[in-house]
Amino acid sequence: MGFGSGMKRLSGLIGVEQGSRILFNDFALDSPMWTGAGPREVRQSQSFKEPFMDVPSVLIGISMWDIDHQTNARVDISAENATVEGFEIVFRTWGDTHVGRVRADWMAIGQARDDDDWEVT
Numbered sequence: 374m375g376f377g378s379g380m381k382r383l384s385g386l387i388g389v390e391q392g393s394r395i396l397f398n399d400f401a402l403d404s405p406m407w408t409g410a411g412p413r414e415v416r417q418s419q420s421f422k423e424p425f426m427d428v429p430s431v432l433i434g435i436s437m438w439d440i441d442h443q444t445n446a447r448v449d450i451s452a453e454n455a456t457v458e459g460f461e462i463v464f465r466t467w468g469d470t471h472v473g474r475v476r477a478d479w480m481a482i483g484q485a486r487d488d489d490d491w492e493v494t
Contacts, residue, residue: 388429388485390421393436393478396464400439400473407441412467420459421481429483431460436478441471450477457483 397415399406405413421429431452440446449465462477 437476439473
């Protein structure tokens, strides 16, 4: 989905699930996000506690970051490959940016299953 992709209309029950997750702690490990240069990416799968009826809208943001003040602050965070069961949290940086650690907070909003829903196979 890009900018201005339109309104998602929901009927029935609306479900909301949210969470918080440390994506990496590279400062302690001298890993690529902290010591590297150029394009770098961290990708983590996040499952929902229970599946939605349809692919939910997922909002994501950085709730904590530890970044080197001597380099440019370049960060990109997104939710990708969303399904009814989960999505991927993707954090990217590039150039000379050195990121020690990042925590992401997310929220998924979509049509929830009702206890009275029947699944016929």
